[in-house]
Amino acid sequence: MNAKITLRTATSDDAALIASMHARSWASAYRGILPDAYLDRDLQGERLAHWNARMKDVAAGAASVFIAEHEGEAVGFVCLVEPDETGSVLVDNLHALPEHRGLGTGTVMLDEAARWARARGARHLWLSVLEQNAAAIGFYESRGWRCAGREADHMAGIDLFSLRYTFSLDQAQQDSVRQ
Numbered sequence: 001m002n003a004k005i006t007l008r009t010a011t012s013d014d015a016a017l018i019a020s021m022h023a024r025s026w027a028s029a030y031r032g033i034l035p036d037a038y039l040d041r042d043l044q045g046e047r048l049a050h051w052n053a054r055m056k057d058v059a060a061g062a063a064s065v066f067i068a069e070h071e072g073e074a075v076g077f078v079c080l081v082e083p084d085e086t087g088s089v090l091v092d093n094l095h096a097l098p099e100h101r102g103l104g105t106g107t108v109m110l111d112e113a114a115r116w117a118r119a120r121g122a123r124h125l126w127l128s129v130l131e132q133n134a135a136a137i138g139f140y141e142s143r144g145w146r147c148a149g150r151e152a153d154h155m156a157g158i159d160l161f162s163l164r165y166t167f168s169l170d171q172a173q174q175d176s177v178r179q
Helices: 012-029 043-059 105-119 136-142 168-179
Strands: 007-008 063-070 073-081 090-097 126-128 146-153 158-168
Touching: 007 105, 012 043, 012 063, 012 090, 043 063, 043 158, 063 105, 073 105, 090 146, 105 126, 105 168, 126 136, 126 146, 136 146, 136 158, 158 168
Parallel strands: 090 126
Antiparallel strands: 007 063, 063 073, 073 090, 126 158, 146 158
């Protein structure tokens, strides 16, 4: 990972950019998992409606979004939801553009998620990943995330399963102290 990835805080003005990255990431990562008809239609328009609404939550302080950049170009984003009553932060979305994978973007975003969560007193991070998304599962597991459950999900008109992955910030802190 020689690339220099920087992060900046997203604003409501970034909704179209985030929607575009989200649609491109889904079209690549979910090919063979979700129906092609779903991935090939106006996914960007659907994601734009989602992010226009989601950025209202961000503006209200319920979440934060960071855009990852490489040499001034947006290459990914992560959305983090404020800690819940159990001290857990939801990593609501984490996407690196397919043509920029391998730069370390995902790792930089996960490191920021942990830093952000710790600053808010959180003890854990959690996320959901589609059970068939082997690449994402491998990515998270290689970074110390553990599967904590499986639940029925419905997406793009089909029934499937999502896996809940968790990451203990307490354990990560202990590991960094030992090194």
